[in-house]
Amino acid sequence: MTKRLGKQTVLFSRPVGILATSSVVGPKEGEGPLGSKFDVVLDDPMAGADSWEKAESALVKQSVQLCASKAGMETANFDYLIAGDLLNQSTGSIFGVRDTNVPYLGIFGACSAMGEGLSIGGMLIDGGFADNVLVSASSHFCSAEKQFRFPLEFGAQRPPTSSWTVTGAAAAALTSKVGGVSVLGCTTGKMVDMGVTDANNMGAAMAGAAADTIVAHFKDTGRSPHYYDAIITGDLGYIGSDLLLQMVDKAGYQITHNHKDCGIEIFDRDRQNTLAGGSGCACSGVTFAAHFYEEMKAGRLSKILFVPTGALMSPVSVQQGESIPGIAHAVIIENVGG
């Protein structure tokens, strides 16, 4: 039976298997430290399309199809498809999966999309509502810059706190078949607003939410940070990660030894000029899909807490002076063997 712990955490009655993952990225991501691990590295960030938005949708389409095929399934045979991205009205996801013919649940959690998707997908399977669920998350540097900041042609100078939106799409195929790398439960995040109004400092805006969810997870489960081989946040980057470690420490937990951040892993900041680190729904998506999932399959990591983070802002809310609420969804992922 499913176990509910505390206010925010559920442990599934049985592990929900992650049958396959996929990652499709742009050239810059291919030149980064994880470059050789991605399934597909595109030469052309336009992916042959004639707009940035259509390029993002092309990435989504390719990664969803690839994930289904790696799982040995037809896309149309999945029971649900859950997808999210950063664009207005989820344009990246919707036009990427429009032709899949799968019952569709659209989500919006900003860059926490992969966390929200794995959580909902896991619950749908554990609850007996589905056998197979596809989860998709995407972002594109150019579509995101155009929408949230300035058109690329403007050539805006980037402050050192700014992050670099990852161009990529990731998918994960969840299954009711038990075995291997699996989702065991989740801690669903609450919004936490630190009062940050600078859209070029999302790490700071999200750090409080990440700390809140991670601490809630420890309290709900009674686990110590040592339970996990790695606690992996989505896209806090260098600045947000520093803040996270301080806040979690202040709450009485030490995660310095096993904390990783996908926004730090995906780029080489010195060589790639990515400043505060990578960001975007694809940041945690493709880093999990190509790197951490494979590390778990290979047995080099056994238990992780995967915590994609999101900054719940819109260009309009920022222009109207609103601060940026953060959110973070923690997903318990373990290799259960078999």
Added chain:
Amino acid sequence: MTKRLGKQTVLFSRPVGILATSSVVGPKEGEGPLGSKFDVVLDDPMAGADSWEKAESALVKQSVQLCASKAGMETANFDYLIAGDLLNQSTGSIFGVRDTNVPYLGIFGACSAMGEGLSIGGMLIDGGFADNVLVSASSHFCSAEKQFRFPLEFGAQRPPTSSWTVTGAAAAALTSKVGGVSVLGCTTGKMVDMGVTDANNMGAAMAGAAADTIVAHFKDTGRSPHYYDAIITGDLGYIGSDLLLQMVDKAGYQITHNHKDCGIEIFDRDRQNTLAGGSGCACSGVTFAAHFYEEMKAGRLSKILFVPTGALMSPVSVQQGESIPGIAHAVIIENVGG
């Protein structure tokens, strides 16, 4: 045990009660045929705020608090809050519920938000992941016009196929306690793209998706249209409803006698100049919350299939020449007594 039927339908193991609903609307909605039924009719569509987006968030905040209080609960005691709207990055929902301190799952299904929210919320409760879930859906005529079409100051002429976005916010409180008006299951929609590229004819863009979901529901369950006292679409309006009836008829089902559309119910088109009918996430949201839910509580309706409909477009996708995929999520709602 939860029963899965066909590809898209689930029947819950136990009815998921709708403990309370709430509706907060603008003055125009208050002057419509359902005016006296709404919980709150605002005199000022700005709701005291200094922008349309903040006004929409104010409506969300008020309706969520009101729903919790009608359910006899504190907002913070809900296990999950699921919310969706039409604005970029879900601004209406996010800044409306930022302070609730409830685990948050953001959704995007355009105007189908209340259907997607009731479906996911119902599954979370039936799956044992929650005892109480709050679902919220909102839209605002002015924030939607500004974002999707033209600023109001431009004074654009409205073509006769255009609909009128409902200003309002609706919430529903779901509970694991059995009794009364309840969600019994759902049929999750697939995207259907009819090739419509006219953002001023959303009824036509969504009709195919509504027909697809309703027909899938009949096929999955083996039920005939007569099983339901009413089959209620979200915001097809006059044009979309005509198309729906033709398409469902062509598939061998007759729903002319019991089909209703919230976009037709909410306004008096002759008196209120609302052309093709009402639309927006709040259209199905507040019409269900204030009217159909109350009709069911009073015993005048016993079984309904509630089918909120969404047009999955963005201003950018329309400008780039993309057609508009539609989606519709069907929710089985019955008064189980007790």
